[in-house]
Amino acid sequence: MAVPMFLLAPDLSVSRLCFGTMTLGEQNTVPQSFRLLDAAFEAGINFLDSAEMYPVPQRRETQGRSEEYIGRWMRARNVPRDRIVLATKVTGPSGQMTWIRGGPKSLDANNILEAINDSLLRLSTDYIDLYQIHWPDRYVPMFGETDYDPRQQYGSVAIEEQLDALGKAVDSGKIRYIGLSNETPYGVMKFLHISNYIQSSPKIITVQNSYNLLCRNFDCGLAECCHHESISLLAYSPMAMGILSGKYFSAGGGPSDARMNLFQGRYSEGESRYNLSNVTLKAAVEDYINIARKFGLSPASLAIAFVLIHPLVASAVFGATKVWQLREVVEACNVHLSSEMTAEINKVHARYPNPCP
Template identity: 85%
Template sequence: MGIPTFQLAPDLSVSRLCFGTMTFGEQNSLPQSFRLLDAAFEAGINFLDTAEMYPVPQRRETQGRSEEYISSWMRARNVPRDRIVLATKVAGPSGQMTWIRGGPKSLDANNISEAIDNSLMRLSTDYIDLYQIHWPDRYVPMFGETEYDPIRQYGSVAIEEQLHALGKAIDAGKIRYIGLSNETPYGVMKFLQISSYIHSNLKIVSVQNSYNLLCRNFDSGLAECCHHESISLLAYSPMAMGILSGKYFCPAGGPSDARMNLFRGRYSEGESRYNLSNVTLKAVVEEYINIARKFDLSPASLAIAFVLIHPLVASVVFGATRLWQLKEVVEASKIHVTAEMIADINRVHARYPNPCP
């Protein structure tokens, strides 16, 4: 049985597993990336997610390699363009990544247009199926922050300008659909409201936010927006950066080449959200591991299967640096999640709600 698919748009069918490629070009060499992509494609995964800033941790020397590796693989394997759904993202404001358009200082029309053209060039394609705003231009609490502070708001590019630039790219045939990422209910609804009168072909089909056993914030506000507006969730970090496997809480602290160990001190987004020294985090992970054992599953399989049953999830955006990890995710998509499993999970969630927002 192949990977099930989801109709993200009338003419856009995606596999319910989406291979996130942010390790390509850093943790994974080109030959390793080829082997992973070969296995994913053979398993029935047609949906690839990347970004102009990838791989991570982000560096000037490697920026854009993930897109380039995908392009190299498609050429080397003669994969027909219409057999793959390509999703990529434009980086939001960042004072640190000065090598990306000088910051980028903002998500204005020029930045968006330049980012699209550069991604098309690196991907060696005429069009991008799903183009996403990686994070908002305006201030929002994200990557571990939970409370909105109005004092921190700063001047930002109008959503109208961003949508006009995306609309022009749609008219030019450069992108097909638009997605948001790391967004809030307010942001989703404002984009929808403004897009309705700016451009007849502007269709926001997805929001890519974190969703896993340790972070179910999506259900608090965004779920209602997405349900009523027919927007699907692309759930990233279903394994909470590997934490839900329990590997980081073993006596040795996990494999030395595991991401949170390999890049310790260099991956601020991950470390701010997933604090391995948090006693509560360790306790809740152990609870979920015990549930997995009860049902004779691996912790990773339980984590992936749980996200896949969410009624608003179109696809689970997962990462894998080893073939066995990829195979485990594929097998997890075949698991039947029972009412008893969900009841056990929800009892843990009630005691430890969203320890990794």
């Protein structure tokens, strides 16, 4: 069965599975990347997500390769541009990635427009379908943090300037739609409020935040914003960095080439959120795996199906380093959870709420 579709905008139909490409260029070579992209396309996945900072863990030597590999694949396979929906992201302020426009220190107009032009070159395309701000140009708790500390606020670029730059890129035909990522209810509503007062300003149509069995923070405030403002969730990490497969809690701690093992000590964003030594996390994963077994599903099927039944989820943004993993996710998108299954899932969530915020 082909991957179902979702109408993200009147002229933008996307597959309900989005292939996240942040392993291309680090864990996956060019031939491996092409095989993954071939398999995704053949399965009916038309939605590809990337970012200018990818692959991860981020390094000066590899920055931009994920976008580059997508562009090379489209040229090599002669894929019609209108058969693919390309999404990518501009890097937010960072004091570490100094190789990306000096940090970047901010998301001002120059940084945004330069990032768009560079992504277009790497992707070998004239336009980007969905362009997203990877994380806000202001202090917000992210990647495992939960509590807001007003003392950490720093000077940031006005949202008006960010929207103006994005609007110019839309007007010039370089991007079609805009979205946010790793955002908060305040951020989403602020962008919408300001866009209403800027003539011809583009409207946010998506927010790409983490959402999975171990992280349901989206439902605590942001879901209400998205529902009333007709914004769709692009749920990234539906398998919680592969943890929901249970592989990291198997004998030996899972495959040596699994991301959390391969990059141990080098991937601070992932390790801060997905702490494998967290006993609550392990207990929750074991309970979810038991639910999957009880109903004759694989853990991956349960995890993906759970994300896709959410009424505000347009697409689940998943990663895969092997073709068999990609095919397992594709098969899972056609699994439907019964009310009995969701009730058991919710009981586990009540016992272990959001161990991976």
